[in-house]
Amino acid sequence: MKSLQVRITVLATVVTALLAGLAGVLLLEVQRDQVTASAVDGSRRYHLCAGQDCAELVPGALAGAPAPLVRYVGSEVHPELSLWPFGGDTRTPYQVTGDGPPIAPEFAQGVADAAQWRLNSITTAFLVVLAAVTTAVAVTVSAAVGRVLRPVERMRAEVAEINENNLTRRVPVPSSDSEVARLGAALNETLDRMHRSVEDTRRFVADASHELRSPLAALRAELEIALSHPYLADWPTVVKAALEDAERLQELTTDLLLLARLDADAPENQDTVDLSAVVRREVARRAMVTLEADDHVLVPGRRAQLSRLLGNLLDNAERHAGTAVVVRLRGGPSATLEVIDDGPGIPEADRERVFDRFARLDEARTRDAGGAGLGLAIARRIATRHHGTLEATDAEGFRGVRFVASIPTGIPQPRKAVVAHRRTGDEVWQFLNGSIVPAHGFLPEPRPAPEPEQVWELVFGGHPPVSLGRTPPRDLLPAGHRRWT
Template identity: 75%
Template sequence: MRSLQFKVTALATVITALLIALAGSLMLVAQRDQITAQTADSSRRHYMCSIVVCVPLHTRTPVPTPVSPVHYASTEIRPKLSLWPLSDPAGTPYQVAGEGPDPVAETARSIAAQAQDELNRATLTLLSVLASVTALVSITVLATTVRVLRPVEVMRAELAEINEHNLTRRVPVPSADNEIARLGATLNETLDRVHRGVEDTRRFVADASHELRSPLAALRAELEIALSHPHMADWPTVVKAALEDAERLQELTTDLLLLARLDADALDKQDTVDLSAVVAREVSRRAMVTLEADEHVLVPGRPAQLSRLLGNLLDNAERHAGTAVVVRLRGGTTATLEVIDDGPGIPEADRERVFDRFTRLDEARTRAAGGAGLGLAIARRIATRHQGTLEATDAEGFRGIRFVATIPTGIPQQRKAAVLAQQRVGDEVWQFLNGSIVPAHGHVPEPRPAPAPELDWDLIFGEHQPVST
C-alpha cells in the first residue's frame, strides 16, 4: 500500500473516474432530455374539436368541412424517465399534456416503456465505455510508473548493497537525460566523495598511528635501556632525549587535534582581522625574513588561525631556504599573501601532493629536516575555512618555491560587543596541567601549538591569560 506506483495509479484512477463520472452525468442528462423530447414529438396528435366530438387530423386524410364552430387541439405523452439503467420500463410514469382527448392508457404506457428502454440501453452503453476508459487509464498509468520507476528501484537495490567494505560500487545511470538520470549521477558523485573521505580517513589513521608510534618506540627504547643499566646511564641525557620525544608527541597530537577541529567545525564566529598586523607580528620573530606588505589589509576570520597559516608557511620556508625568505602581502578585493624562499624548490609533479597530510618529500624524511608533514595541510585547511586558496607556484626571481594564499576581504557585519564577549567567554581559556594542554571547560576548544617563550600570549589566548596551577 505504500508503493509509489500504487499511489500514483490510484490517484490517476480516482481523478479519471471523477472526471468521467461528471462528463457521463452531463451526457446522460442530455440524453434523457433528448429522448423525452423525441417521445413527445412522436406521440403528439392533433385534433379538430367541435362541441360534440374531436376528430384527429392526419396529413394524408381529407377532413370534411365542419358545419359548426370548431377549435384545434393537440395531445402528447411526456414520459418521466429515470437515469438508473436497471429501471423497469413497464412501470415508467408519464404525463399527458395538451387540450385534446387523452390517449388510450395502454398506448401511453407502451410509448413511455419504449422511451425508458431506449434510455436504459444508452446508459449501459455509456457506463461500459466510461469504465473501459477508466480501466485503460489505470493500466496505462501503472505501466508508465513501473517503467519510469524501474531505474529508481535498480538504484535502490544497488545502493542497499554498498557498505564500508565495497565503496567502489556505483549505481547504474539511465542513458536518458531526465531527472532520474541526474539523480543517479548525483548519487554516484556523492558516493565518490564518501569513498574519498573514507579512504582519506583510513590513510590518516594509518599515517597518524605510524607517526605516533615512532617517537613512542624511541622513547620507550631509551627508557628501557637506561633502566636496564641504571648505574651506567647518563640520566640528564636520557631525560633530555625523552623530553624531546615528548615534545614531538605533543606537537603531533596538537596538530592532529587542530586538523580534526578544522574539519569538524564551521567558521561561524569571525572577527575583522588586520592581516597586515598579524603578518608583521609573525615576521618580527624571524631573523631571515623580508617583509613587503600593504597597510591595513582587513579580512574576516580568526587572527590565531591566520597567524598559524603564515607560521606554518614560514617554518617550511626557513627549513628549506638557502639565504632569504620574502613575505609579500597585497590588498584589494582579495588579500594575497606570498611566502617565497630560495631553497631547492618543489618539483611541479609534487606541488599538489605536499598539501596532503603526512606528506614529506624524500629529502625531508629525517627528523631533523622536517616535522610530521602536517604543516602545509593545516595551512591549506585554514585558507579553505576562510573561503580562500593556497597554492604552490614558481618563485619569480628565485630558484625556490612560492606559496600563494588568497583570502577574500569581505568584512562581516558588525556585531554588538556584548554578544561577541558572550560568545568568546571561555572559548580560548587553557590550563597547563602535568605538562599537557587541556581544555578548562566542557567543550573542545580550538587547539593551539605550545607557545615559545617570546610568543605573544594575546594571539593565542585572546583576552585571557593561561591559568597556572
C-alpha cells in the first residue's frame, strides 16, 4: 500500500468508523435503557388483594371504594437486553419483580423478546447508517485526495522526462494559490536555476576551450614554422614567443583552477584579517595608485583571497586607467573597499556583464590588453565567499569607473591548533601549473633552485615568474617574502 491516496483514504475511513462507532455505542446504550424502561412499563400489572385473594386491576375499569384490610400490589418484567443484534432464535433472558402474583412465563418471555427485537432493529439501522457514512467518507476522501494529487502526479511525470538534453521543459502549475501550486512554482524555479547553471557550465567550458586553444595554436604554429626552417629561424625570438604563450596558458589555467575551487569548496574556517595591512601591502607594489585607508579594519576571511580580490581589481584598473588609480578603504559594520580609475569607464548596461567569466567589452577585446576576462569574475566570487558584494558604479570625481567591494565584519571561527611536533615543510602545498602556493608563512627545505635574476611571488593562486632584470634589495621585497638564492 504505497499509494498516498490509498493511505489517506484508509486512514480517514478507519478514523471515521472508529469515531462513529464510539458515538453509536453510546447512543445504543441510551436506546437500550429506553427500550428496557418501555418494556418494564408495558409489562407492569397491578392487583387488588384482600387477604389471600387478589384481583387484577384492568386499566380504565372502575374500582369500588377500598374495603378494610385491602392492599394494592404489582408485578413487572425486566428484560436483559443485548446490543448484539445477531443472536438468532435465542430467548431473551428476563426477571419478574414485584410483590404481586407472578406473571405468566409466556407473557414475560414475549415482553422480553419484543424488547430485544426492537433494540435489534435500532442496532441494525445504526450499522447500516455507519456503513453508508463510512463508505461515503472513503469515496469522498479518495476523490478529493486524487483530485489534489493529480497535479502532483503530472509534475512527477514531467520531471521524470526531464534530462540534461531538455532542461527547458517545466512542470505544469495549477492556477489556484495552493500548496501544490507553490510546490510547482518552486520546482520550476529550481529547474530554472539548474538550467542556468548547466548553460553557464557549458558556456564556461566552451569559452575556456576557446581561450586555451588560441595560445596553444599560436605556440604550435611558431614551433612548426621554426622546425620547418631550423637554420633560418631566430631561435631566441621563437623561444621568447613560446615562453610568453606558455606563461599565458599557465595564468589562464591557474585562474580556471581557482574558479573551480571557489565554486566547489565549502567555506573554510576564517581568520581575522587586517584588511588595512592587506591593502597597503598590495598598493605598495603599484606605481600609479593612491591610497586612502582607515587603520585596523578587521574582517573575517582568508588573507590570500582578499589580497587576490584587490589585486585583480587593481590589475583591471591599471589596464584601463589614464593617469591615476585611487584605492579607498573605510571601516564600519561592513568594510568598504573602493578601486577607482580615470579610464574610459563602463557603460551602465555592461556593468553587470563585466563580472561574467571571459567577458570582454569592446574596448578590451584584444587578449594582450584585455586579459582573459576572469579577473573580475574571480574577484566577485571571492567577495561572495566572504558574504560580501562587489559592484561597478560611477566614479565620483572621475570619468572612469568605481568598483565597490563590501565585506561584512564579524567574529571568525577559531582555527584548529597547529601540531607542534610537525616537521618543517609538512604542510599542504598546492601545485598549480608549476606555481608553488604555500599554506603557511615559511619556505620548506629543500627548495627548488630557480632561474637567476628572478623573484617568485608567493601569492594565492600563483603567478608566473616576473623578470626584474636584477635582484631587488631585501628591503624592497614585500613582508613575509624570501628571496630565492
